[in-house]
Amino acid sequence: MSENEKKPYVTYGSCACGCSGASKEITGCRFSLSPMTDRFIEVILGAIEKVHTEKVWSTTDKLSTIYRGKREHVLDALKACMIHAYQEGVHMTMEATVSKGCPGDTDAESYLAEDDALLNEPEIKDIHFPVNCKISLYPMGVPDYMKYIADVVNMSIDCGVYDRSYHYATILEGDVQDLFAYFDKATDYCGANLSHYILEITLSVNSPTAD
Amino acid sequence: MSENEKKPYVTYGSCACGCSGASKEITGCRFSLSPMTDRFIEVILGAIEKVHTEKVWSTTDKLSTIYRGKREHVLDALKACMIHAYQEGVHMTMEATVSKGCPGDTDAESYLAEDDALLNEPEIKDIHFPVNCKISLYPMGVPDYMKYIADVVNMSIDCGVYDRSYHYATILEGDVQDLFAYFDKATDYCGANLSHYILEITLSVNSPTAD
Numbered sequence: 001m002s003e004n005e006k007k008p009y010v011t012y013g014s015c016a017c018g019c020s021g022a023s024k025e026i027t028g029c030r031f032s033l034s035p036m037t038d039r040f041i042e043v044i045l046g047a048i049e050k051v052h053t054e055k056v057w058s059t060t061d062k063l064s065t066i067y068r069g070k071r072e073h074v075l076d077a078l079k080a081c082m083i084h085a086y087q088e089g090v091h092m093t094m095e096a097t098v099s100k101g102c103p104g105d106t107d108a109e110s111y112l113a114e115d116d117a118l119l120n121e122p123e124i125k126d127i128h129f130p131v132n133c134k135i136s137l138y139p140m141g142v143p144d145y146m147k148y149i150a151d152v153v154n155m156s157i158d159c160g161v162y163d164r165s166y167h168y169a170t171i172l173e174g175d176v177q178d179l180f181a182y183f184d185k186a187t188d189y190c191g192a193n194l195s196h197y198i199l200e201i202t203l204s205v206n207s208p209t210a211d
Numbered sequence: 212m213s214e215n216e217k218k219p220y221v222t223y224g225s226c227a228c229g230c231s232g233a234s235k236e237i238t239g240c241r242f243s244l245s246p247m248t249d250r251f252i253e254v255i256l257g258a259i260e261k262v263h264t265e266k267v268w269s270t271t272d273k274l275s276t277i278y279r280g281k282r283e284h285v286l287d288a289l290k291a292c293m294i295h296a297y298q299e300g301v302h303m304t305m306e307a308t309v310s311k312g313c314p315g316d317t318d319a320e321s322y323l324a325e326d327d328a329l330l331n332e333p334e335i336k337d338i339h340f341p342v343n344c345k346i347s348l349y350p351m352g353v354p355d356y357m358k359y360i361a362d363v364v365n366m367s368i369d370c371g372v373y374d375r376s377y378h379y380a381t382i383l384e385g386d387v388q389d390l391f392a393y394f395d396k397a398t399d400y401c402g403a404n405l406s407h408y409i410l411e412i413t414l415s416v417n418s419p420t421a422d
Contacts, residue, residue, distance in 0.1 A: 009365045010376060012357040030345075030379040032413065034245030034304050041419060062420045063345050063413060066378050093245050095306045095413065097347065097379050103357050109378070134274050136308065138349040138409060140356055146223040146314055154220045165221060167277050167320070168241040168308050168409075198349060198379075200411060202243065202274060202306065208252060209273045 012104050026110045027071040027191065029078050030064045031096035033085050043092070047085035051077050052119035057111040068110040071100070071187055072118060079180045080120035083127050086176075086205060094203040098187060101140075101196035131176050132204045133161075134169035137186075140196040148194060152186045159185065179203070223315050237321045238282035238402065240289050241275045242307035244296050254303070258296035262288050263330035268322040279321040282311070282398055283329060290391045291331035294338050297387075297416060305414040309398060312351075312407035342387050343415045344372075345380035348397075351407040359405060363397045370396065390414070 035043040048065060056069035056077050065081070067074045075098075082094050137152050139145040153170050156162040159182040161174035172179060183201065190197040246254040259276060267280035267288050276292070278285045286309075293305050348363050350356040364381050367373040370393040372385035383390060394412065401408040 007365075007368050009368060010361050012361045028378055032304060032306075032415075034247060036245060036247055036249075036251035038247075038249045040247035040302065060420075061377070061382075062343050062418050063380075063382070063415055068378065091251065093243060093306075095243075095304075097411075099379050102379070104360075104376075105378075132273050136409070138351065140349065140351075141354050143352050145351055150221050150223045154218075157218050157220060165315075166272070167239055167279065167316075168310050168313070169275075171272075171274070198347070200308070204243075204274055207273050209271075 025070065025100075025191075026068055026105065026107070026112070027074050027098065027100040027187065028066060028068040028105075028110070029074050029096050029098045030066045031078060031081070031094055032064045033081070033092065033094050035085060035087065035090055035092040037087070037090050043085055043087060043090070047081050050084040051080045053077055055111065055119055057109050059109075070112050070116075071191055072116055072184075074098070075180065075184055075187065076118040076120045079176075080124050082203060083124045083176060086127075086129055089206055091206045091208060092204070094201075096201045096203070098183070098199040098201065099197065100187075100191050101194065103196065125177070128175050128177060129205060131174065131179055132207060133172040133174075133179055134202050135172060135186075136169050136200045137190070138198040138200070139190070139194045140198070142194070148190070148197075152189065155186055155189065156182055236281065236311075236402075237279055237316065237318070237323070238285050238309065238311040238398065239277060239279040239316075239321070240285050240307050240309045241277045242289060242292070242305055243275045244292070244303065244305050246296060246298065246301055246303040248298070248301050254296055254298060254301070258292050261295040262291045264288055266322065266330055268320050270320070281323050281327075282402055283327055283395075285309070286391065286395055286398065287329040287331045290387075291335050293414060294335045294387060297338075297340055300417055302417045302419060303415070305412075307412045307414070309394070309410040309412065310408065311398075311402050312405065314407065336388070339386050339388060340416060342385065342390055343418060344383040344385075344390055345413050346383060347380050347411045348401070349409040349411070350401070350405045351409070353405070359401070359408075363400065366397055366400065367393055
């Protein structure tokens with residue numbers, strides 16, 4: 001047996017585009033909060049603890065927190081975490097990967113609640129602050145992916161949160177409520193029209209950099 | 212004219228998969244440093260200023276810094292910025308999007324130096340610290356994208372930086388030098404085998420979270 005044959009290589013053997021590895025409608029997000037303050041531990045842990053996660057599967061590792069479940073509940077938990085982490089005057093970023101339909105995905109480690117009632121929205125819906133944002137959409141496995149990207153960017157224009165397109169991202173800005181309303185529409189569209197997509201989102205608040 | 216007709220919608224009109232919008236071999240990266248300390252401004256600006264950027268086109272906006280040019284020089288500048296920002300005991304993340312071949316890209320705002328001599332490597336090659344990392348590769352416009360992802364993940368096993376595959380990312384760990392040596396190999400492979408790819412990288416140092 002050669003050296004290479006002993007290595008635990010991945011193959012993603014039976015994975016095929018257009019055929020999600022998970023049989024259920026699992027949307028997931030993996031996100032990291034980075035509050036740029038000496039008090040970052042209490043800001044991150046304080047926010048994560050305040051989120052009602054009964055309707056999503058969740059775990060936190062060294063790099064990120066992950067929520068998996070129905071799209072609406074995953075976004076509700078993500079939004080709650082961002083809003084609970086927000087501190088007046090503290091610069092913070094949230095990097096989030098929202099994804100559905102990966103051929104390598106499985107049904108495991110998810111929770112699909114039966115009803116649509118959002119657990120966090122009632123206590124966060126009236127909290128407002130301005131956010132700078134960038135997004136990049138990756139529709140996988142299709143040759144005409146630029147069409148879907150254009151549709152989702154144009155949706156941000158309709159939602160009033162579009163700022164400009166620039167290298168490797170679309171720049172958005174707006175109130176936290178309006179941005180998450182847009183993410184809801186964009187992921188609803190992607191989930192309905194693409195078998196596998198990834199939406200990369202970075203939110204930034206209280207940046208000292210001038211406009 | 213209706214309300215909608217006045218909006219500056221994007222079309223990405225003549226963009227087609229497999230046909231990069233830029234005629235040259237431009238690789239780019241957009242990255243954000245998040246040092247979790249009250250001194251974040253001096254850490255970020257101090258690092259950016261120390262990077263020799265004569266061989267890349269660069270700009271910094273409210274959300275990120277962008278380098279564009281030849282692949283080797285873009286990675287050299289990115290690595291230098293991470294190493295110069297590193298502070299003993301300070302938790303920091305670097306979120307980086309490395310990309311080549313976007314149909315929406317243009318030849319503008321790039322700089323392709325003629326020679327391959329790295330400007331930053333000589334002064335950073337002997338600096339070592341451990342890094343936790345996650346990567347996600349997005350090969351665009353091809354139905355068999357999982358094959359390319361498997362190849363790049365297996366390359367991390369060969370480089371000795373693979374930890375595990377987990378939801379929405381591959382987890383890596385290793386010395387900063389070994390990780391960037393792997394990014395060099397991975398992007399070399401992707402640039403040669405894919406017309407458009409995006410490699411999302413998050414580096415994390417000095418996390419207080421236990422393994």
